[in-house]
Amino acid sequence: MIDIILKLDGARPFREGRAATPFVDDIVSNTVLFIIAVVVIVAIFVIIENIKGNRKNKNSSKKDSDAK
Amino acid sequence: MSIKWKTASTNWFMHFCVEVVCFYCLYRLFDGGDYWWIMAISYDALAFAPQVVIGEFFEKHPKIKPFPIGGITLIIGAIIMILGENAGTLFFTVELIGLFFLTIGNGIMHIAGALRTLRVSDGRLSESAIFVGGGSFGVITGRLLAKSSGAFIVIMILMLAATILSELETRSDGSDNNFIKIPCKHDLVKDIPIAHIVLILGGIVVVRGYIGYGLPTAWNQTTIQTIFLFCFMGLGKMLGGVLSDIFGARKVGVLSCLIAIPCLLISNNIMWLSLIGVALFSMTMAITLGGLVSALKDKPGIAFGVTTLGLFLGTAPMFFFGLPSRMICDILITVMSILSATGFMYCLKKNR
Numbered sequence: 001m002i003d004i005i006l007k008l009d010g011a012r013p014f015r016e017g018r019a020a021t022p023f024v025d026d027i028v029s030n031t032v033l034f035i036i037a038v039v040v041i042v043a044i045f046v047i048i049e050n051i052k053g054n055r056k057n058k059n060s061s062k063k064d065s066d067a068k
Numbered sequence: 069m070s071i072k073w074k075t076a077s078t079n080w081f082m083h084f085c086v087e088v089v090c091f092y093c094l095y096r097l098f099d100g101g102d103y104w105w106i107m108a109i110s111y112d113a114l115a116f117a118p119q120v121v122i123g124e125f126f127e128k129h130p131k132i133k134p135f136p137i138g139g140i141t142l143i144i145g146a147i148i149m150i151l152g153e154n155a156g157t158l159f160f161t162v163e164l165i166g167l168f169f170l171t172i173g174n175g176i177m178h179i180a181g182a183l184r185t186l187r188v189s190d191g192r193l194s195e196s197a198i199f200v201g202g203g204s205f206g207v208i209t210g211r212l213l214a215k216s217s218g219a220f221i222v223i224m225i226l227m228l229a230a231t232i233l234s235e236l237e238t239r240s241d242g243s244d245n246n247f248i249k250i251p252c253k254h255d256l257v258k259d260i261p262i263a264h265i266v267l268i269l270g271g272i273v274v275v276r277g278y279i280g281y282g283l284p285t286a287w288n289q290t291t292i293q294t295i296f297l298f299c300f301m302g303l304g305k306m307l308g309g310v311l312s313d314i315f316g317a318r319k320v321g322v323l324s325c326l327i328a329i330p331c332l333l334i335s336n337n338i339m340w341l342s343l344i345g346v347a348l349f350s351m352t353m354a355i356t357l358g359g360l361v362s363a364l365k366d367k368p369g370i371a372f373g374v375t376t377l378g379l380f381l382g383t384a385p386m387f388f389f390g391l392p393s394r395m396i397c398d399i400l401i402t403v404m405s406i407l408s409a410t411g412f413m414y415c416l417k418k419n420r
Contacts, residue, residue: 032106032113036109036110036113036384039113039117040117040377040380040381043117043118043119043121043373043377044377046121046124046370047120047266047370047373047377050364050367051262054262054364054365
């Protein structure tokens with residue numbers, strides 16, 4: 001099915017990473033974009049959680065050293 | 069300064085083999101064809117973006133060995149993709165399944181190499197920079213070998229050897245095969261909020277990923293010139309770490325960003341000057357990684373994942389909008405390099 005959709009959409013060359021054809025809306029491109037967006041959002045969420053965790057650790061270790 | 073050459077060179081070789089396998093498969097099966105756009109963007113996204121999550125997973129589960137899992141996953145993916153060449157109407161479906169395994173294996177191997185080189189380096193950047201530098205040599209080798217179908221078996225044997233070597237190397241230093249518990253000693257960043265450091269250094273990687281496509285290389289017309297280009301990229305990445313350990317990351321980061329500007333802008337047709345510019349431009353990779361590891365203490369997997377996510381976010385616009393005009397590229401290179409140098413000055417300690 002996806003094969004047929006891609007063939008209907010025609011060739012979209014991306015040679016040498018230097019020139020991309022304009023983005024064409026279709027089901028495959030949208031599905032790929034959706035998956036990529038989910039992966040990126042999850043990755044950003046994990047980074048934010050780790051920054052929060054590191055900040056807490058930093059604060060608590062500062063308090064410990066102040067108490068000593 | 070005594071670089072752990074065994075760790076650095078083993079991981080360099082592993083990274084080299086990983087990129088050879090991936091780029092062999094991509095260029096052999098899709099180069100310039102109907103599926104090139106979709107496979108290239110899927111590869112970039114699935115190999116780069118999830119490394120944050122993969123890094124967190126292996127840090128939370130230090131008993132799970134990343135090298136064998138990553139190596140075998142990568143090899144399975146490559147075999148599925150090459151066998152899928154003859155799958156007829158199921159070609160695209162089989163290739164997508166293969167690509168999934170290939171990219172996840174790629175991500176695991178990258179994270180494993182980063183964890184290993186960052187944790188055993190006693191706060192140095194050289195080991196991780198040498199590891200990172202192996203990728204550029206692998207990309208061009210994979211692309212060149214893609215024209216030969218017989219090379220696949222040799223590549224698979226090399227990948228298997230690299231996986232075994234990497235795993236054996238982790239057992240060779242008496243860290244009880246549990247290197248993921250060794251604390252990171254990197255201390256490059258000032259006492260400023262971690263979020264600032266992650267945003268600024270991550271931003272530098274995004275910028276680097278984006279303008280990397282727009283570097284003026286009109287001289288690059290032949291295969292041998294392309295080989296030179298990729299080799300200088302790799303050398304630049306490796307030198308960035310080694311020179312940072314000798315002269316200090318801040319000094320090397322700021323100077324490499326600023327000196328790269330004239331080298332790149334006036335060298336569109338002058339190969340050697342351009343290559344020096346490309347090497348200088350590539351040096352920031354190890355420094356941003358070192359800064360992020362210093363900020364996200366004991367989370368080198370996450371720190372490495374931030375750099376790969378940044379690279380993906382930087383390259384993603386190319387898939388949709390292409391490259392701006394030469395003049396806009398030159399302005400971007402100048403402005404972004406100055407901003408990157410300012411970012412390094414803001415985030416990195418003076419004496420580091």
